[in-house]
Amino acid sequence: MTLEVAFRHRLSAGFALDVAFEAPPGVTALFGRSGAGKSSVLRAVAGLLRPDEGRIAMAGAPVFDSAAGVDLPPHRRRFGLVFQEPRLFPHLSVLRNLRYGRRALGLPANPAREAEIVEMLGIGALLARRPAGLSGGEAARVAIGRALLAEPRLLMLDEPFAALDAARREEILPWLERLRDHAGLPILFVSHSLPEVARLAARIVLMGEGRVLRAGPAADLLADPEAAEFLGPREAGAVLQGRVGRTAPDGLTEVRLAGGTLHLPGVTAAAGAAIPVRIAASDVILALTPPVGLSALNMLECRVAGLHRGRGPGVMVRLECGGEALLARITARSAEAMGLREGLALTAIVKSVAIGPADLGG
The missing domain is CATH 2.40.50.100 (RNA polymerase II/Efflux pump adaptor protein, barrel-sandwich hybrid domain)
Known part of the structure; x- marks a missing residue:
């Protein structure tokens, strides 16, 4: 399954999105400085922002197409979005938080899939806890697990490390690498940290001022001297x-x-x-x-x-x-x-x- 994105949208009098890229299975990073429009692209893909014009499709089937009048609501797109903050329900245990998204969509219980996700993210020992008793890295893993258990066709991670210190980032990075290698679905990963992007992503979409500046395989783009002008000489x-x-x-x-x-x-x-x-x-x-x-x-x-x-x-x-x-x-x-x-x-x-x-x- 490949995500295809091509749309335009004016966010304000002085800022507009004009983006086009593809995201195959694996991690595609939307990279750029703060204010480049990365999170707004995720919101448009998720169905939380309606573009002025364009097309967004998964495996060839449009979830948004302004010319054809297609605009599926978020729950019908079946795209999982994990925000910067885990947004777990404080009164529910980790296990009930995990199951919430699936139940909200009316999906039947799937114990085998649940056990697989719990094992993949290493959260088996956390199931009886409440969110208040979790570290930042643990809470982030639970939020990702909740999104995965809802059987998304696409997973979107909006700067999942933004609220974590360096130690907690190192705690969760190996689990994201494991997710990347075993989930088998496209993952859009928003970040402005080049080491994180270089470590996780197979493809990079480099954004600036609402536009795609460069896009391609991570190894090629990161080693391109011309791309260094956009990345910044200290980041290249x-x-x-x-x-x-x-x-x-x-x-x-x-x-x-x-x-x-x-x-x-x-x-x-x-x-x-x-x-x-x-x-x-x-x-x-x-x-x-x-x-x-x-x-x-x-x-x-x-x-x-x-x-x-x-x-x-x-x-x-x-x-x-x-x-x-x-x-x-x-x-x-x-x-x-x-x-x-x-x-x-x-x-x-x-x-x-x-x-x-x-x-x-x-």
């Missing part, structure tokens, strides 16, 4: 695919990439697991020859695949490392002094401490 970075190796007594774990091996802290995935690793462009240093006498442990052999000069003094260097793309942000003065050109062999140096748990997928 690439996602490489790694495989977890052994963990040394000092706590650093080997993560093997196509272009070399990284030694990273905070890796929780088991040995042999495949994980994505986000490396920020600002955390990459370039050398014309493999350096000696440095404290840095992580060195990848690369070639220059392209250079992109921004509006400021920086240059975004696109590197090819073992068939994968990596970005490095350096000054134009350094690029000129090094004689950087397409095809030039380089060593890319990455600090281990620059890559934290938020940059590592599971």
Whole structure:
């Protein structure tokens, strides 16, 4: 099932939505700064906002089509929406909260599906509790479970980490990765945190001022120097695919990439697991020859695949490392002094401490 979105809507005298994108099964992230219109797009897809014109369809069947006069109410669209706040009923137990959406839609009980969702989200020990006794991460998982138990054709998550601190984000991220890998339905994930998007999303829809600026596979978009202008130079970075190796007594774990091996802290995935690793462009240093006498442990052999000069003094260097793309942000003065050109062999140096748990997928 693929979600198709193409509509226009004027929200105010100075702001209008004009968006078009597709979301296949897996996570599609709507990414952009606050005020870009991401949450308004979710509301339109959910049926809580009626666009001025356009079409929204799931698996080819329209839920909204201004030309054909189609506008299904939210409950008939069967799209699950999880807001920034869990919005659980305080007087109901976790189990009764989970079952509420399904009962409200008149769906029969499904114990097998209920057990599957409880196990997938790791909330079995919480079923008898009330929402007041849950942590922020636990409450978010229960809200997602409630939406899933209503058998949605699409799941929408509107900045589910907005009210959580860093520790609680790390608590829920592995469960969202598990949901992504096993739910088998399209998931629209709204965020303005690039590490979260890089860790979870297969596709990114980059939004700004109500419009789609860029859209495509996450690995391609994040490693595109031109996209860095929209993402912001401090946010730009690439996602490489790694495989977890052994963990040394000092706590650093080997993560093997196509272009070399990284030694990273905070890796929780088991040995042999495949994980994505986000490396920020600002955390990459370039050398014309493999350096000696440095404290840095992580060195990848690369070639220059392209250079992109921004509006400021920086240059975004696109590197090819073992068939994968990596970005490095350096000054134009350094690029000129090094004689950087397409095809030039380089060593890319990455600090281990620059890559934290938020940059590592599971």
